[in-house]
Amino acid sequence: MASDALRSQVATKWQDAFKRLNNNQPGISGLLTFSESWTNTLDFVRPVNLKEGQSHKPEDLAVARKDFEMVNRCRRLPVCLEIFLDELRQKFYLVREDVDSYLAQYEQSEDPIHIYNLIFRLKEWYDAWLPSEELGATIRNAFILSFQTQLYSILGPTFVKGFKDFIASTLPSSDPEMSDKAPDIEMWVIFEMLGFLDRYESIIASAGYEHIEAHVLENCAGQWATPMMDSLRAWMSEKIVPWMLLMYGREAATTDDARVMLANVGSRFDFHMAKTLCDLRTREIFDIIVDYPDSAGALHDLKDCLQRVDQRGALVKSLRKANRKRLLHPGADTRLILSQYVATIKCLRIVDPPGVLLFKVADPIRRYLRERPDTIRCIVSNLVGDEDSGDSLVDESEPIVPLQQPDIEDYTDPNWEPEPIDAGPVQTNRPSDVISTLVSIYDSKDLFVKELQVLLAQRLLAITDDNVEKVDKERRNIEILKIRFGEAALQVCEVMLKDMTDSKRIDGHVQSQKASIVHPTIISRQFWPMLESSEIVMPGQFQVLQDQYAKEFIAFKPDKRLRWLPHLGTVHLELQLEDRTVEADVPPLEAAFIELFSGQSIWKMNDLITAVGSVDRSAALKALLTWVDKGVLKEDEPGTFRLLEIAEEASPTRDSSRIVPAQQEIPPVASLQQQQAEQMKIYWKFIEGMLTNLGQLPLDRIQTMLKFAPGYDQTVEQLAGFMEAARREGLVAVKDGIWKLTPK
């Protein structure tokens, strides 16, 4: 089929090739020379089997170069390269066998040393097979590429894991005991040579991250006293940076070069450290707050970290969750919740001065506190510095300032900071002093002032004797509170204090006119919170004493009337019995009872109760049992008591089945709830008024009409409850949601 033209063309080509290979030598001697060189060259570059102890003979080098040049001149080099690479592929099973055996060893022992050995073995193969530089860059590069490709294809996940382990073992130990290994520079060169640095960069970095993480957790968990950030950074630059230099700064000639090279990756590592620390502190935040102020260091860390890492959302979430789980449940004491809240305020103020985090965290706490009945009482008792409360919410060093309006932004403040980006559209509370924040839990400070009055009343009434010191202490408190709440709000308290001193003065005068053993505290009913009333009528000599005193008082202050509250106070008694004298300080009810026994030695309890007016049965029983305990009375049969004129050997253990009804020490001052009930009575008058005049009304209409009543603040649900109660009492009737008065 071939034409002549084709045939001649082939002949010409063959001639050319022959000439080239024959190198213009006579006969085929050139061809023979080439053939020899070709064989030599192939032999020279052929991958050897290290296991069989083959190696290149160095003396070959000069010959090899000559041969190589010969091949090159004949333009057979590409073919030679192809053959070489082909052989490389074929021989690669040798490397694979080695790799597999090392990895098997590693898998068995998990010791990164095998990986280390493997790497060095790989280098040996690499060195053995690497074509000599004399052969030019092309063949070298082709070899490197091919070798790496082959190598990567046989390095499976086991190697990746082992490699990470191994890298981790190269990191400087955080244990200061262990001396640092000298960095194995040679190894990093091998890595580079094998192309591991580029291929496994993420693994190397993650080993670094994990190392940092472990170090941070180990050194910082639970260590809140001092800021850790600086020491961590020092550790980073001392230990991690040299390590990083091996990896990332290997080409750096000068330190400046190195710095530039490390800037990027370094900031990634620094970020990771900050994030780890931030996560750790975020997890620990609740306990950090509990430990405040001993944990100030951790808070400063957190602040620094948050500037680096955007974890504010996570912090809020974590703290809210912890609060919900650990704080805002019925098991926690209100006082505890308050002090944790105050600590939270202080802590988050360190972390985030503009108060946005605080605002987000505080909201559930504030809502919860608002629902607790005793929150106000707790806050107020803290304000006045109750002795029995161990730690005060209010920092002594905090300057006493008037209550702040939370929504005024002070742009003249040199420390003013703009709101962070996560600040909500809601006006956040600017950091204000703790008391202002606590008071702002409620909508108005009136509640506090009222509670304050109640508390002050209780404390003033509890002062027995003429304890001027205590009164002075209360006065000092009130003066301090005046600064906070304003003069006007505390006027009532002022009057109460004045009553205390006036009482003394009046008593002094009355005593000078006619000495009496009664020393009353005279209070102005209008200004004091409602006191619990009592129907007790003091019998016998007490009544006489009261009347005498009242007479003198009226003579001294003709425009005033003295109304006794006989159930308050204490009585010092000296009982003269036939065989003994008993002295006792007792509440008035006890005194009243024993006074009755002076006329009649056996009483039934019911008669005693009627004799003093009307008292609660349990209170009466308690009073009588006091005397039984003192061995003055004896309960012969249940409900009947007898005066022991002559002491009896009291059965040492009182019949324990007779349990004294646990009667709470009721504060003499009506609590805020009771006052609210009182307030409700006023509202009832209004409801009555509107129903009388306007006929029948639906509930929501009543609610809106109650706006006419001063200070009405009940919700419509509360009103519904109230109306329901009124209905049960038969005052109103309801039909189809319309209320009307029941005709009298």
Place this chain on the structure above:
Amino acid sequence: MEQLTTSLTPRPATNKAPVAGSSQQSSGSVAKRLGNELMTLMMSASPGISAFPKNDGNLFEWVGTIEGAPGTVYAGLSFKIAISFPPNYPYVPPAIKFETPCFHPNVDINSGGICLDILQDKWSAVYSVQTILLSLQSLLGEPNNASPLNTDAAAIWNNQEAFKIHLLRHYRPLKDESA
């Protein structure tokens, strides 16, 4: 004559603005006074008299209730009255009329208008809703027959039996009461 013409035309227009302004300004204090009166009235609990604003948000229109004092011919009956406070209260008395038809010498049976000196020339700012209500209650039992609005009633006042028949003939309690 000249005085009259000048006072006829433009005045109301020019005068209205300042009046409205001043009333608005003072309405705060008037409302305060009325609020206080309401509070006092609610707390005082005088038997047989009561009053309350008709609508929320408007303290100037009240509804009152007066029960006839025991021992009088009006005993057991209750009368609704409408009280309307002027913006310049208490310098001017409130306008009061009976809503429930009231057969009484000093009450107009049709319009409910009342002839009582303290609601007219004898008014003083010291009076209050409560004093008005008390006055009206006592007026029921002790009419001023010298200046009657209802001459029929004045004529038969002395015959209490006949008076009562007339009274009951006219008396129609308002719907709310009966419901």
